[in-house]
Amino acid sequence: DAKTTQPTSMDCAEGRAANLPCNHSTISGNEYVYWYRQIHSQGPQYIIHGLKNNETNEMASLIITEDRKSSTLILPHATLRDTAVYYCIALTLGGGSNYKLTFGKGTLLTVNP
Amino acid sequence: NAGVTQTPKFRILKIGQSMTLQCTQDMNHNYMYWYRQDPGMGLKLIYYSVGAGITDKGEVPNGYNVSRSTTEDFPLRLELAAPSQTSVYFCASTAIGTAFEAFFGQGTRLTVV
Numbered sequence: 001d002a003k004t005t006q007p008t009s010m011d012c013a014e015g016r017a018a019n020l021p022c023n024h025s026t027i028s029g030n031e032y033v034y035w036y037r038q039i040h041s042q043g044p045q046y047i048i049h050g051l052k053n054n055e056t057n058e059m060a061s062l063i064i065t066e067d068r069k070s071s072t073l074i075l076p077h078a079t080l081r082d083t084a085v086y087y088c089i090a091l092t093l094g095g096g097s098n099y100k101l102t103f104g105k106g107t108l109l110t111v112n113p
Numbered sequence: 114n115a116g117v118t119q120t121p122k123f124r125i126l127k128i129g130q131s132m133t134l135q136c137t138q139d140m141n142h143n144y145m146y147w148y149r150q151d152p153g154m155g156l157k158l159i160y161y162s163v164g165a166g167i168t169d170k171g172e173v174p175n176g177y178n179v180s181r182s183t184t185e186d187f188p189l190r191l192e193l194a195a196p197s198q199t200s201v202y203f204c205a206s207t208a209i210g211t212a213f214e215a216f217f218g219q220g221t222r223l224t225v226v
Contacts, residue, residue: 036215043117043203043217044156085155093213099144099163101205101215102172103156 001100002027002090009108012082018075020107022088025069031092033064035073036103037084044087044103047073078111085109115139119204119218126194126225134189134221136204144207145187146215147171147179149200156203162187194225 005023012018024033034049048055048062050071055062061074075082087106091097120135138145143164148156148171158171162181176198178190187206191198201222207215 032213034213041201041220043205043220044215045217046214049212091213093209098169100158100161100169100171101146101207102158103148105155
């Protein structure tokens with residue numbers, strides 16, 4: 001699965017949108033982009049995933065560039081409870097996948113009052 | 114709906130002792146994973162399983178063993194505990210039918226002294 005690169009840390013003001021970037025320049029056509037987050041000392045929590053199209057759910061939006069080499073996770077109105085480490089993962093599903101779900105270092109998002 | 118249940122939540126082991134960390138899921142998921150997370154670090158994959166009777170090594174398997182005799186259970190065995198195995202251990206499960214959204218347990222905090 002493709003390597004992903006994320007900034008080590010980011011800050012965001014409460015109530016503003018948080019835009020978390022992820023670079024996956026070597027992603028292949030059948031690799032999905034997944035986002036998880038881990039709030040301090042808890043198990044990671046799934047946020048959203050996508051293949052080509054932009055996706056939105058009750059938690060966030062995922063914008064994937066047309067060439068699929070990068071993506072952005074958007075938390076539209078960040079709250080203090082969104083302070084967490086956010087992980088971007090590229091994962092192949094289906095034929096040829098070993099389903100080895102691994103996490104990189106992620107981005108520590110700090111939402112400030 | 115219990116989800117992924119890990120026991121125990123906390124444990125202190127002496128060097129050289131052995132123990133089994135239990136993980137059970139009630140979602141009929143075929144994929145299960147064990148991770149460790151050292152203080153201030155990211156999650157490292159220890160072992161994973163794509164179904165009953167099938168297990169495979171992750172990034173840091175040394176010092177651990179697993180088995181998967183049923184769909185529900187995926188125990189992690191530590192033989193000859195060492196201080197380097199002091200960590201928080203997370204178990205996770207997922208399935209293709211859930212769009213591969215992984216659900217995590219609450220973690221087991223293990224200290225080896």
